[in-house]
Amino acid sequence: MKKLFPSLAVAGAFVSGTNIVSAKVAAVALLVQEGAEAEKGFTQVLKEMFITGGAGFMGIVLLCLILGLAVAIERIIYLNMASTNSSKLKQQVEDALASGGVEAAKEVCRNTKGPVASIYYQGLDRAGESVESAEKAVVAYGGVQMGQLEKNVSWLSLFIAIAPMLGFMGTVIGMIQAFQKIAAVGNLSASLIAGDIQVALLTTVFGLITAIILQIFYNYIIAKIDSIVNDMEDSSITLIDMLVDHKK
Numbered sequence: 001m002k003k004l005f006p007s008l009a010v011a012g013a014f015v016s017g018t019n020i021v022s023a024k025v026a027a028v029a030l031l032v033q034e035g036a037e038a039e040k041g042f043t044q045v046l047k048e049m050f051i052t053g054g055a056g057f058m059g060i061v062l063l064c065l066i067l068g069l070a071v072a073i074e075r076i077i078y079l080n081m082a083s084t085n086s087s088k089l090k091q092q093v094e095d096a097l098a099s100g101g102v103e104a105a106k107e108v109c110r111n112t113k114g115p116v117a118s119i120y121y122q123g124l125d126r127a128g129e130s131v132e133s134a135e136k137a138v139v140a141y142g143g144v145q146m147g148q149l150e151k152n153v154s155w156l157s158l159f160i161a162i163a164p165m166l167g168f169m170g171t172v173i174g175m176i177q178a179f180q181k182i183a184a185v186g187n188l189s190a191s192l193i194a195g196d197i198q199v200a201l202l203t204t205v206f207g208l209i210t211a212i213i214l215q216i217f218y219n220y221i222i223a224k225i226d227s228i229v230n231d232m233e234d235s236s237i238t239l240i241d242m243l244v245d246h247k248k
Helices: 004-053 055-082 086-110 115-125 131-149 153-185 190-247
Strands: none
Touching: 055 131, 055 153, 055 190, 086 115, 086 190, 115 131, 115 190, 131 190, 153 190
């Protein structure tokens, strides 16, 4: 009996040690698996989700994102180049009018980029006729410049609207396929329709992500256009005042 207790103690210790080792092995295996998943990276996971969602609708949504970003980048570059230091231009034109007359002021406008300088030039070009003619030219050319600023922005709003619609269409088609499988088999099985539902949800997610990204760019572009247009209107009033003073 005395020999039995030490034997049981040794056996218990061995079993306990084995359980601890097994737990450690399982923990290490879990960490290795999580590390392997983490090594995939965001790009790899995104690629797998894109393939899972199907090339049909996902490709169209991706095309909307690419085209929308191309339009947004082009507009941002154009609007940044169209921005002008109006206060500096106004001072230069005013000094040129005082020192060299209308032709000197027109030369300043020719050497300055942007819609504000173009409006100044059109107004100065009609200044020899009358102030009213200059004002009409400024208003007319201001409308032309506004159209140039808003060019292709409607395409960006179209992509913003289409992307989530395509995602929702993919969702509806995926759900229809899932219900068709249920009707064909005759029973509801989660594994049977899980793939179709996953595809449906992925198309919706990618469509919404595309719309959100493009919406951010769209709001920035609209704010930039509004800022330039306000600058153009204020500069037009300033130019007419300068011409009136110059005629005196």
